[in-house]
Amino acid sequence: MKKNNQYALITGGSQGFGKILALELSKQNHNVILVALPGENIEQTATKCRQLGVIAETYETDLTNRDELLKMTAWANSHFNINILINNAGSGGTQTFHKSDLRYIENLIQINVMATSIITHQLLPNLLRQEKSYILNVSSMASFSPIGFKTVYSATKRYIQHFSRALCQELKGTSVFVSVVLPGPMKTNAEITGRIEKQGLLGKVGLVTPEKAARVSIRKMLKRKPYIIVGKRNYVNKFLLALLPPQIKMQLMTNAAKREIEG
Numbered sequence: 001m002k003k004n005n006q007y008a009l010i011t012g013g014s015q016g017f018g019k020i021l022a023l024e025l026s027k028q029n030h031n032v033i034l035v036a037l038p039g040e041n042i043e044q045t046a047t048k049c050r051q052l053g054v055i056a057e058t059y060e061t062d063l064t065n066r067d068e069l070l071k072m073t074a075w076a077n078s079h080f081n082i083n084i085l086i087n088n089a090g091s092g093g094t095q096t097f098h099k100s101d102l103r104y105i106e107n108l109i110q111i112n113v114m115a116t117s118i119i120t121h122q123l124l125p126n127l128l129r130q131e132k133s134y135i136l137n138v139s140s141m142a143s144f145s146p147i148g149f150k151t152v153y154s155a156t157k158r159y160i161q162h163f164s165r166a167l168c169q170e171l172k173g174t175s176v177f178v179s180v181v182l183p184g185p186m187k188t189n190a191e192i193t194g195r196i197e198k199q200g201l202l203g204k205v206g207l208v209t210p211e212k213a214a215r216v217s218i219r220k221m222l223k224r225k226p227y228i229i230v231g232k233r234n235y236v237n238k239f240l241l242a243l244l245p246p247q248i249k250m251q252l253m254t255n256a257a258k259r260e261i262e263g
Helices: 016-027 042-050 066-079 102-129 151-170 190-199 210-222 232-243 246-262
Strands: 006-011 031-036 056-060 081-087 133-138 176-181
Touching (some): 006 016, 016 042, 056 066, 066 102, 081 102, 102 151, 133 151, 176 210
Parallel strands (some): 006 081, 081 133
């Protein structure tokens, strides 16, 4: 056990939003553990973190595989003091439900729901041993309404929102604080950029850069804010979504998702 060092563990830490989160933490002098799928150039991200003066460890694994996931958490618990856990790894996409491959549906639930829950459960004793520690779970603005063609995705992100808020309440009086961030659309790679463009105006209303989302998320997590929304437009979006009747809200968001498929 590296007694004199604490680490932030970030899932999905090699690319996209996870990579930006890892770099932002490194700038703030936090050692990092990057967890990602094999073949995602995780060492490139780790090298960039090390260049910022911190220790960066890596672990490649498939988070849909329960046994491999448990090996990863056992490794982390046996080697490191973890005071920040960021459950960023997630799967998305837009598909007609009955035409979706069953594996696609299983992966959404395994990564977005099961992996987040199991990793948190397994690392929580480690986090509780630290004087101050934080959990940041990544949900989505999509969690505010059921969305056709994102049927499973929006449901899993709603789970993350409720799971985080409930766990935060449960852990009151301990050293662990739980936050959930609900970022709007972010152009983290070419595929996601293409999906956002196809959604039209609704897909771009709450657009934020991954860099801004990472800065705001980490700052508010460390300030022990339980509920994090990034960007003034997304605060307005949340307010407007709350005013709309559920059927109209669901129809608007479903129409935007449908344009992705038709595009």
